[in-house]
Each structure stands twice: as C-alpha cells, then as structure tokens.
Amino acid sequence: MKVCVVGSGGREHALSVALARTADVVVTPGSAGIPRSTAAAPEEVDADLFVVGPETPLVDGLADRLRAQGKLVFGPGADGARLEGSKAWMKEVLRDAGVPTAGYGTFTELEPALAFLGTLPGRWVVKTDGLAAGKGVLVTGSYDEAAADVRAKLSGEAFGDAGRRVVIEEWLDGPELSLLCVCDGQRAVALAPAQDFKRLADGDAGPNTGGMGAYSPVPLAGPAVVAEVLERAVEPTLAALRARGVDYRGVLYAGIMLTADGPKVLEYNVRFGDPEAQVVFPRYAGDLAALLAEAAAGHLVTEPQFDDRAAVTVVLAAEGYPRNPRTGDVIEGLDKADALPGVSVFRAGVARDAAGRLVTAGGRVLNVTGMGTDVTAARATAYDAVSAISWPGMQYRTDIAERVQFPS
Numbered sequence: 001m002k003v004c005v006v007g008s009g010g011r012e013h014a015l016s017v018a019l020a021r022t023a024d025v026v027v028t029p030g031s032a033g034i035p036r037s038t039a040a041a042p043e044e045v046d047a048d049l050f051v052v053g054p055e056t057p058l059v060d061g062l063a064d065r066l067r068a069q070g071k072l073v074f075g076p077g078a079d080g081a082r083l084e085g086s087k088a089w090m091k092e093v094l095r096d097a098g099v100p101t102a103g104y105g106t107f108t109e110l111e112p113a114l115a116f117l118g119t120l121p122g123r124w125v126v127k128t129d130g131l132a133a134g135k136g137v138l139v140t141g142s143y144d145e146a147a148a149d150v151r152a153k154l155s156g157e158a159f160g161d162a163g164r165r166v167v168i169e170e171w172l173d174g175p176e177l178s179l180l181c182v183c184d185g186q187r188a189v190a191l192a193p194a195q196d197f198k199r200l201a202d203g204d205a206g207p208n209t210g211g212m213g214a215y216s217p218v219p220l221a222g223p224a225v226v227a228e229v230l231e232r233a234v235e236p237t238l239a240a241l242r243a244r245g246v247d248y249r250g251v252l253y254a255g256i257m258l259t260a261d262g263p264k265v266l267e268y269n270v271r272f273g274d275p276e277a278q279v280v281f282p283r284y285a286g287d288l289a290a291l292l293a294e295a296a297a298g299h300l301v302t303e304p305q306f307d308d309r310a311a312v313t314v315v316l317a318a319e320g321y322p323r324n325p326r327t328g329d330v331i332e333g334l335d336k337a338d339a340l341p342g343v344s345v346f347r348a349g350v351a352r353d354a355a356g357r358l359v360t361a362g363g364r365v366l367n368v369t370g371m372g373t374d375v376t377a378a379r380a381t382a383y384d385a386v387s388a389i390s391w392p393g394m395q396y397r398t399d400i401a402e403r404v405q406f407p408s
Contacts (some may be wrong), residue, residue, distance in 0.1 A: 001287050004028060004045045006062065007053030008037075008077075008197060010315075010348035010367035011274035015053060017344065018281035023049075023289035025060065032136050033347025033358060042066060047073065049293050052250075055131060055271045059085035063250070073249070074296040076270050080241060081246040084270045087089060087167045088129050097240035099233045100264040102169040102257075103109040116168055117143060123171035126150055130162030135322055137198075137208050139171065151293045170265055175405055177221050177256040178214070178276045181234050182291060185247045188234050189291075192283055193221035194276040200322065202399045209322045210364060213400030215312045215375050216279040220405050229256055229263050239270070249296055278346050278367045279311035312378040312401045313369045314386050318349070319393025321363035328353070329360045329391040337385040342371040342378075375404050 001024045005016050008031045009319020016025045016034060028196030029039020029046060038061040042050060050066050052058055052075035061078040076083075083090045089104040095101075102125070105124060107113035118126060120304035124146035128136030136159055138149045146168075178196055194216040200206030233254055241248050241387075272280075281288070286305040294300045318325040330353070337345050344371065366389065370381030379401045386396060 001049060002026070002047045002387065003049045003051060003104050003289050004042060004047035005051050005053060006042050006057060008034070009053070009274060010270045010346040010351070010364065011277040012053040012274055013346040013348070014278045014281045014344075014367070014369075015051060015272065017346075018284055018288045019051070022287045031218040031347060031350055031361075032352040033350040043069065048072060049296060051075065051292055052269060055081065055084050058250075058270055059131060070287075072293065072296045074251075074292040076248050077246075078249040079244075080246045080250070081270045083268045084138065084143060085131060086129055087127050087267070088165060090268055091167060093237060094265060098264060099236050102172050102264060102266070104167055106155065106165065106167050107150075107360040108165045108200055110151060110154055112165060113154065113168060114147055117146055117150065120168070121171055123245060125166045125169040125171055126153065127169065128153055128159045129165035129167060131161050132159050133210060135210065136163065139208070156350050172257040172259050174257045174259040174265070175220055177218060177225075177229075177258055177263070177267070178255060178273050179221070179226065179229050179234075179254045180272055180276060180280060181230070181252045181254060182295050182300065182304070183238060183248050183250060183252050184298050185242070185249050186238070186298070187300055188230060189300060190226050190230060190302055191280050192216050193226060194219040194279050195275065196273065196276055197397060197400055199375065200397075202397050206257070207322060211275045211315075212315045212317070212397045213313055214273075214275045215278045215310065215378070215401040215404070216276070216283060217310060220407060222407070225258070225263065229254060232263065233265050244397065247298075273290040273314045275315055275367050278313040278369050280405040282311050282344055282369055282371060283307045283309065288358065309371050309373060310378040311369055311371050312375060312377045312382045313367050314370060314382050314396055314400050315364050315367040316386065316389060316394055316396045317364050318360045318362065319395060321395065323362035325349075325360075326393055327360050327362065329393065331358045331365070331389065333389040334358065337368065337389040340381070340385050340388070342381045344369045344386040345389075367393075375401050
C-alpha cells in the first residue's frame with residue numbers, strides 16, 4: 001500500500017514513521033527534516049490512501065476534493081471539520097447530542113460577553129471560535145484579564161477574523177486527557193490515551209501553546225474511563241453528526257476533563273493531536289496503515305494494539321515562541337540524539353540553510369520522544385536526548401511527565 005501523508009510538522013513525521021512500518025509512504029509538502037517529502041500537491045500524488053494531518057486543509061475541504069477524485073481519504077470533509085473550525089458549532093453538536101461539557105455562551109458583541117463573564121464564578125475560559133493554531137484559549141483567574149482578552153479577540157486584534165466570535169466557558173477542575181479515536185462514520189475505536197502540557201513554562205506557567213510535551217499511557221485513564229468516554233461522548237457525537245448528514249471518517253480527538261462528576265468534553269479536534277501523536281504512534285504495535293484504510297473505507301474491523309512500554313515527548317521550541325519565534329538558528333547535536341537507544345526525534349519546524357545545515361524554521365522545532373518500561377524510564381530517555389541538542393535560545397519544559405497521577 002502507498003500512503004500519502006499531508007502536512008509538514010512533527011505530527012506528520014511521527015505518522016510517516018509509524019505508517020512506513022507496513023506501507024510505502026510519501027509526505028507532502030513535508031520538510032527538510034522529514035524523509036520521503038515531495039513538493040507535489042496532494043491532488044497530484046498517486047497513492048492508495050491519503051492521511052490528512054493538519055486541521056486547516058481539512059476545514060478548507062481538501063478531503064472532499066480528494067474524494068471527488070476517487071481517492072481513499074482518512075480525514076473528515078469540510079462539514080465534519082467544522083467541529084474544530086467553529087467551537088460554537090461544536091458546542092451546538094455537543095448540546096444536541098447530550099454530551100457532558102462545560103457551560104458556555106457564544107458572543108460576537110462585547111457588552112453581552114462581558115455581562116456573561118460576570119455571571120461565572122472563579123476562573124474563566126475564553127476561546128476563539130475559529131482556528132488559532134492551538135493558541136486561541138485563555139484560562140485565567142482574573143476577570144480583568146478575561147475581559148481584556150475578550151476585547152482583543154472580538155476586535156480582531158488578537159486573532160483576526162478567527163476571534164471575532166468567542167466562546168466563553170465555565171472553568172472545569174480535574175486532570176486532562178487526550179483520547180484519539182479512529183472513526184469510520186458509524187463506529188469508533190480509541191487509541192492509547194495521552195496527556196499533554198499546553199502551558200509554555202514549568203509548573204503550567206506562561207501562555208497556552210500548541211503543546212510542550214506529552215506522555216502515554218495515562219494511569220488515570222484505564223479501560224473503564226476510555227469506555228465511558230466512548231459511550232458518553234464520542235459515540236453520541238458521531239450519531240449527532242450522522243443526523244446532520246455528516247459521514248465522519250477520520251480521527252476525532254476528544255479533549256477531556258476528568259471532573260468529579262465524570263468525564264466532560266473540553267474540545268474536539270479533527271486531526272491527530274500534536275504532540276500526542278508523537279507518544280501514541282511510537283507505541284502502536286499493529287498495522288496503522290491498515291487501520292486507517294479501514295476507517296477511510298467505512299468498515300473498521302481492526303482493534304488497535306499497543307506496546308506495553310511508555311513514551312514521553314518533550315517539545316523543543318524557538319526563542320520567542322509562542323508569540324514571535326526566532327528562526328534561522330543552526331541546530332546542533334541531532335546525530336547524537338538520534339543515535340540514543342529508545343529515542344525518536346521528530347522534526348517539526350525545520351529547514352536547510354544555504355550551507356545545508358538544519359536550522360529552526362518555526363515555533364515548535366523538534367519533538368524528542370523517549371521510550372521506556374514505564375513513564376519514569378521514558379522520561380529519563382527523552383531528557384537524555386534533549387541534553388544532546390542545542391541552538392541559541394532553545395526553550396523547553398523540564399517537568400514533562402514529572403508528576404503522573406495514579407488512581408486512588
């Protein structure tokens with residue numbers, strides 16, 4: 001089987017490595033750091049299966065265009081991709097499906113939004129309605145900060161048109177969980193749970209980012225929790241989509257808060273999580289290409305299988321990330337890190353300079369994944385590899401998977 005992976009980041013690199021165990025893989029547009037990259041547009045590639053990585057081309061209808069050419073595609077059409085393209089629409093789907101989620105309001109005008117903020121106790125959550133590359137969410141305990149964020153988003157100052165409608169939510173308490181579910185339009189199977197770290201700095205300080213690290217498995221998310229999320233959230237959501245005429249074939253990434261009242265959906269994404277993919281795919285023990293092809297064809301029969309070992313990913317970011325990342329710095333030590341046992345370094349924001357050296361070319365530059373017998377051992381492997389890599393201004397969290405919660 002020949003598989004075309006669409007995208008250019010660390011998630012797509014991790015996808016391509018896992019798929020290449022059983023398939024011939026090409027990545028478009030890929031990057032200087034991803035083997036088997038091609039400059040050809042997806043519509044120009046001849047492949048048996050197309051796997052669309054990022055959310056933007058899905059929202060823009062790439063899966064629809066490929067299917068119109070008779071291609072087998074893993075990724076929702078533009079109708080299903082609205083789950084991520086519009087948080088307000090996602091909330092409507094959740095409401096209609098009876099899926100547990102945070103209380104919320106949707107606003108395009110400032111005064112009603114500020115009035116709603118005033119009705120919520122404690123902490124506040126303010127989200128852009130549209131796509132914001134994982135950076136459109138503010139969680140704060142300050143009303144003044146929340147109000148300022150609402151003003152900046154609605155005015156277009158913060159995120160342009162993506163922020164001119166906001167979703168304001170009540171704050172939910174509990175550990176977060178990322179559950180990536182492979183869907184064939186009728187049913188879903190869950191991949192191994194993961195937990196990611198959104199804040200830039202140690203101790204969950206600093207601004208939200210696209211993700212600074214992750215680990216898998218998650219001790220708090222045993223089979224019973226996964227089954228509950230599928231039953232109470234994912235399956236009702238698929239049914240609500242079918243009622244709207246949406247044939248959802250792709251991944252449904254459920255961002256879950258494990259509250260005292262049970263799991264509640266924080267968000268849905270319509271693509272594999274980044275950096276969750278970088279800990280889930282190295283653990284996948286089956287034929288990933290066959291699984292995704294089944295889902296794309298509308299007939300899932302394979303049950304996912306995973307390595308018993310754990311994986312931890314640490315994201316290495318450029319100076320100035322997430323607001324204004326600096327690019328063009330030469331990356332040192334990659335060969336040494338790549339040679340360490342149990343290590344995979346997935347290339348995210350990289351390019352080649354005139355001398356052929358690998359340089360930074362984005363905010364999140366590298367995803368360093370370590371495997372080990374448990375999360376502690378995997379974490380040690382990942383940070384050993386991190387210590388081998390450097391460039392001016394490189395930043396990363398030192399506490400990824402440091403404190404893993406276990407069931408009481």
